[in-house]
Amino acid sequence: MGRLLSVNVGLPRDIAWRGRTVHTGIWKSPVQGRCQARRLNLDGDGQGDLAGHGGEHRAVFVYQIESYRYWQERLNRTDFVHGQFGDNFTIEGLTDDVVCIGDRYRVGSALFEVTQPRVTCYRVGIRMNEPRMPALLTSSGRPGFYFRVLQEGDVGAGDEIVKVGEASERMTITETNALLYSSNHAREGLERALRIEALSRGWRSSFEALLQDEATTPGSGNPGLAPASATHPASPGFQPLSVMAIQQESADVLSLSMQHADGQPLTPHLPGQYVVLRLKPADAGLLLLRSYSLSGPPSADRYRISVKIEPNGVAGAWLQQNIRVGNVLDVSSPRGSFILQSGDGPVVLLSAGIGATPVLSMLHALAATGSTRPVLWLHAARDGQHHPFAAEVRRLMSALVQGRSHVWYSRPGPRDRQGEDFDAIGHLSRSALEAAGVRSDADVYLSGPARFMSDMKQSLAAIGLAPRRIHTELFNGGETMTPGVVGATKRAAHVPENDSKTGPLVSFSRSGIAAHWDPRYQSILELAEACDVPVRWACRAGVCHNCESGLVSGDIVYGPEPLDMPADGNLLICCSRPRGDVVIDL
Secondary structure, X not given: OEEEEEEEEOOOEEEEEOOEEEEEOOOOEEOOOOEEEOOOOEOOOOOOOOOOXXXXXXXXXXXXXXXXXXXXXXXXXXXXXXXXOOOOEEEEOOOOOOOEOOOEEEEOOEEEEEEEEOOOOHHHHHHHOOOOHHHHHHHOOOOOEEEEEEEOEEEOOOOXXXXXXXXXXXXXXXXXXXXXXXXXXXXXXXXXXXXXXXXXXXXXXXXXXXXXXXXXXXXXXXOOOOOHHHOOOOOOOEEEEEEEEEEEEEOOEEEEEEEOOOOOOOOOOOOOOEEEEEEOOOOOOOOEEEEEEEOOOOOOOOEEEEEEOOOOOHHHHHHHHHOOXXXXXXEEOOEOOOOOOOOOOOEEEEEEHHHHHHHHHHHHHHHHOOOOOOEEEEEEEOOHHHOOOHHHHHHHHOOOOOEEEEEEEOOOOOOOOEOOOEOEEOOOOHHHHHHHOOOOOOEEEEEOOHHHHHHHHHHHHHOOOOHHHEEEEXXXXXXXXXXXXXXXXXXXXXXXXXXXXXXXXXXXXXXXXEEEOOOOOOOHHHHHHHOXXXXXXXXXXXXXXXXXXXXXXXXXXXXXXXXOOOOOOEEEHHXXXXXXXXXXXX
């Protein structure tokens, strides 16, 4: 039996942090008297980031006074107050190595069930004035745990905590926490955890991902934590490939086909992946790094990239003016997680302009296997002169028994024939998608300019497609995840104003930015932020893997060490520094 020492609540507020504003509910204060526990919250309590905190399975966070004392001694602190760790219930007893997922407790007139360990983020580090706190809490085996409210009622300091039930499968909070965050993801433990009905959905999904990954060997990373963008790691480094063919696809798109000069096999790409080119223009000063989708069929013989020649595009113009058949280019291994998923359901390949390149590779793969899946090719272009791959797509579509194509021209030219070269005048829209027959059970692969993709995502959602069915490829960076940060102005990636001009060169290949490393940065993440490169993070301490990214080339060192290493070929940018020049897939 345990005892409730304090009930702590607090509403979200804005705080200043490193030049940014963070909206957070991490500050909690003790309640005087009784408090009502409701399905989603205690009265007077709230969370600033509902994506990572709160909800039915995380309604009440519980932390033990025994752990308070442990951290007071370890951190040499004497200033702790109830609610210090963002806890709603400060309790005595019921330590993490005793409490199990699925245990049920009566507190006051309310009934609670244990659902998961705490998932730590950077905001507990802010509250504790200790940036390492997310990693310390997780690695110590003292994360605390969450209650779900099974029966609403009132609670108050001094209430006894009476155990009234438990799950048939017993797994403590400490064991559950270690199963996800340590490097030991034993199959037997994963199977045990998944038999516990009370386990929260998020943790269940992570354990399912770990269980489905057969490669639970050193170097395989942690698929239970890695973001989708990092699930297909590639070997770092560049390989010299000879240009074997150059094809003008349209007025502003050029294709280059490349292979090993000695005929050695290449690593076949997955349909939708891309490679990074390291270019060395004599008059550019720095190396140019650019990511280009592979537009041809998956092959061990050759890679084909297709490049849009922009009016002010340095790399595309240089390739067009300088590269000839027989020249050699430095090319990375294929990478990226925007790939065609297996299955037998309908597929929609939706693109605009040069965005056709990755979905064209998917179309090649579908045609090569004689797929019987319903396949819908939807493409928007300006006119026939700016419509690459038109004949190639028609040929591939003819190989599909359930293939249909619709092409829109926004400004058709005098020689463009409606019904032959294109199907409709105008832009893709919700009504156009509905008229083309996009089904709500289709998997949609979406690629194109940022505005086009934003509009299409809204239109697809409006016609009933679930977010999990909308797969996107973002050029010039990626989607950001900066939990709790509010009011930030979005800016194009740039070299920092105070770039040191010396030191290792850190290149962000998808953003086309390179900056010199400066020891004032604590991590590659901080340098990326100084460059306004789109980044993802949550813990900033080597725990959550949200920042896991591809290491295109170079070597890094960690400090602190991650609790569980990322997959070979990836890195955690929140706790790593470059050993020399590096290229990061951001």
